[in-house]
Every structure is written in structure tokens, then in C-alpha cells.
Amino acid sequence: MADDFARMAFPNESPAYRAARNALLDAEIALRRQTEAVAAMRRALPSGGEVPEDYVFERIGADFRPEQVELSELFGDHSTLLLYSYMFGPERDGPCPGCTHLLDCIDGAARHVPQRAALYAVARSPIARLAGWAHARGWNHLQLLSTAGNDYPAHYYGNTAALTPAMRAERGHADGKTWDEPMLNVFRKDGDTIRHVWASELVFAPDDPGQNHRALDFIDPVWGLLDTTPEGRGDTFFPKVDY
Structure with a gap:
């Protein structure tokens, strides 16, 4: 891709602004390429380990009663499954705010992702608690298990x-x-x-100085x-969770 192309200009901007913005644009283009290169490496990973068991989860069934569902069933018609581990265990008074804001965003994505892959959030709390929270939060597309x-x-x-010692x-x-922990597994x-x-x-x-781990920032708008x-x-x- 050629890097020599006509650049934008906005009303009344200074030459200093445009020079700095053009340098930033070059960096953004390089970052875009690096992001795609990393995504290509992710797609090219060899097959990982076989799951040790067909884990049994719980969900709310069609009759609004809890029902069991195995990991193998979660794929539906897809060959790929994404599971996000939601920090909302039974010992917590409320869910993790960081996870919650991310799932607020993913609920919108959950309209679209299932066209390509199955997507769920899982947590250790009882399913009735999770379903009640999803309803209160207004999550209409994301499925919790x-x-x-x-x-x-x-x-x-x-x-x-x-974690090892x-x-x-x-x-x-x-x-x-x-x-x-807020782990996303595929x-x-x-x-x-x-x-x-x-x-x-x-x-x-390890975190970089002055930063949180930022492990899922690339899916966090x-x-x-x-x-x-x-x-x-x-x-x-x-x-x-609330402001």
C-alpha cells in the first residue's frame, strides 16, 4: 500500500497542527497494519488442546426454568464458540463494574457475532441470579450461562x-x-x-507501568x-455499574 497520498485539512488549522496530525496518521496506519498482522497470527495458531470434558452449564430454558446444557451443545450450527468469563461469582454482592461495562457493549455486538460464531458470557453465580441481572441491565441479546x-x-x-506457584x-x-478473572476463550x-x-x-x-492489563481493549469501545x-x-x- 502506498503511503504517499493526499492528506485532509480542516478549517483554520495551523501548519504545525497538520504536520503533527500527519505524523500521527502515519503512526495510526502502522498500528492498523500491526493490528491486522497480530490478528493473522491469531488465526494461524495451531490447534490447541482438546477440552478435557464436556462441561455442563445451566441456562434459562424456553419455559423460563433452569436447564442443563453441555459445552458441545453451545456451538449450535457453528464450529466456533466464544465464552467470556464474567466476574460475578456467588460470593460477590454485585458484578465487576469493568466486566459489566464491557458486557453492556457486547450485548449490542451479540446481535451480529452469532451470524459467524456462538457467543456466551459465563459466571459462577446461580443462573436465576444471572438471568435476573441480565434482565435488570437490559441485555436483550447476550446470553448468560x-x-x-x-x-x-x-x-x-x-x-x-x-495459577501455578x-x-x-x-x-x-x-x-x-x-x-x-475476565477471561475470553475461543x-x-x-x-x-x-x-x-x-x-x-x-x-x-505483567502490566506496563501506569496501566491496567488492558487485555481486552481491542474489543472494548x-x-x-x-x-x-x-x-x-x-x-x-x-x-x-451505575452513575
Whole structure:
């Protein structure tokens, strides 16, 4: 792609502004290319490990009663399944505000993503609690599932149970303490075989100075919009469940 192209200009801008903006545009183009290169690497990953069991979740059925559903059933007509681990375990008085704001956004995306892949959010709370919260929140498209005590969160890092001693020591996590984490996992089904494809492992990577882990910023429009503003994200703002 040629990088020498006619540039835009807005009313009354200064030469200094245009020079700086053109330099930023070049950086944005480079970032776009790097983003696509990373996405291509993600798509080219070899097959991951086969899931160790057909996990049983709970959902609200057609008669508004809880019903069990196996992981293999969640794919529907698709070969790919996305599961987002929602930090809303039974020990919490309320859900994680960070997860909640992201799911506010994903509820809109859930109109469209299921045209290509199955999409659910899962949490450890009972399904009645999750369904009530989704209704109160106005989530009309995103489907929530209860892990219903299965081993999915531990196996796929929806909580910290699977952290090794070395990982705990590196991150300053106490032994024996477990809490939820906002993990996005992708699975692929081929016949009767289900394999893990990708996970947002950046959740557990060391943070850069002055930043949260930002593991799922590339699907989060709230942070993306704020990053376009002169004020940026700020040092004190974090989404809340209510304002």
C-alpha cells in the first residue's frame, strides 16, 4: 500500500497542527497494519488442546426454568464458540463494574457475532441470579450461562485456581485465594472433537507501568472512544455499574 497520498485539512488549522496530525496518521496506519498482522497470527495458531470434558452449564430454558446444557451443545450450527468469563461469582454482592461495562457493549455486538460464531458470557453465580441481572441491565441479546459448579473456570482461567506457584509469586497473589478473572476463550468444534483455540492470556501478563492489563481493549469501545479525546482515559476514571 502506498503511503504517499493526499492528506485532509480542516478549517483554520495551523501548519504545525497538520504536520503533527500527519505524523500521527502515519503512526495510526502502522498500528492498523500491526493490528491486522497480530490478528493473522491469531488465526494461524495451531490447534490447541482438546477440552478435557464436556462441561455442563445451566441456562434459562424456553419455559423460563433452569436447564442443563453441555459445552458441545453451545456451538449450535457453528464450529466456533466464544465464552467470556464474567466476574460475578456467588460470593460477590454485585458484578465487576469493568466486566459489566464491557458486557453492556457486547450485548449490542451479540446481535451480529452469532451470524459467524456462538457467543456466551459465563459466571459462577446461580443462573436465576444471572438471568435476573441480565434482565435488570437490559441485555436483550447476550446470553448468560452459569458454570453451575463445573471445572470450566478453573481449567480455562476464568478464575485464579489454576495459577501455578510461580505465577502467584510473580504477581503477588496469596496461596489458597481464588477470585474471578475476565477471561475470553475461543473453542473450535470438528465433529465430536472440541479444541481450545485462543484465550486472552494478556489478562495474566505483567502490566506496563501506569496501566491496567488492558487485555481486552481491542474489543472494548469505551476505552477506544476515550483514547480519541484530549483528556484520554484519565488517572481516576473507571466504569461503574451505575452513575
